[in-house]
Amino acid sequence: MFALPFFRRDLPVLKGEKVMLRVPVTNDYREWAALRGESRAFLERWEPRWAPDELDRTAWRHRIGRYREDYAQGTAIAFFIFDRTTGKLAGGITLGNIRHGVAQSGHVGYWIGQRYAGRGMMTDAVKLLIRFAFDTLKLHRIEAACIPDNIRSIRVLEKAGFQREGLARSYLRINGAWQDHYLYARIADDPPASATKG
Template identity: 85%
Template sequence: MRVPFTNDYREWAVVRGESRAFLEPWEPRWTPDELDRNAWRLRISRYREDYAQGTAIAFFIFEKSSGKLAGGITLGNIRHGVSQSGHVGYWIGERFGGRGLMTDAVKVVARFAFDTLRLHRIEAACIPDNIRSIRVLEKAGFRREGLLRSYLRINGIWQDHYLYARIADDPPGVGTKD
């Protein structure tokens, strides 16, 4: 894993483009210029600004055997003070799904958040029908805390989401569906 660079554009656009139908049900509606180079530059600029402000850190995930870009994960909405929390969001290319790459990445980002950033809590939200994402979070030690009604506008529709969280002193094992 590493932060995205401007020269990652081509590989990012290919993985996102070939995975569009796979990703669209779980993401905000794509803009017509979603995969354009200019939109990419704006995305990289936002990643850098967020990092400089201490509010988010974006990472790219690479397949070890091939070195190919497989997906991305962001620790965002980082808050210090009394909250000491953040929110994790992620995506993976369709051909890389089901291999445990995202579960491993979520675990790494959680450890980074707890050990390096000294956060106390990390949250994640996923659509109740997104069984793969639920599996990722639970294998990474997150616990389901409840249902957020009409939480995010995903693919053009306001969608309910499960709220998951992991606390710094939670054991790293499989989460429960409390």
């Protein structure tokens, strides 16, 4: 186990035009459970199958424990996404599978509550996370995977400057079935997202 110097500092808060990102805390449970619960039908087709106790407080405590452990080990950092206008929880975004040494890379995954979809908030969140990964964590490559018919997610990644690198067959088990995924990546010295796609 190792901990990067960054992981011993105060927990980061990232602020964009539309959203604010901060590490989840225990007291976020009610808002998280309510948003996930009301968005279940919207989210399930893009996520691993939900456990029967998915939204229970005990499962939440285990989730927070995993977030803290991954953070302390320097292998992942989870953020919640908050609407900067209202301060309400809108979704989540994680930089996981962080590798150093010759790889210097990480993998981004995200979700958004149904009522917040289509407002540009996730694009803002992904751009914030990219900047944090490259500038603070000094990573070289950020990867993402997306089911081919998830048009909204494809749009988010491309607006954030990711480039499609290929198709991975039967890549992840989503909602109980193995799914092909497009593989995307963004490199630290790629042009800024504003210089790529809108």
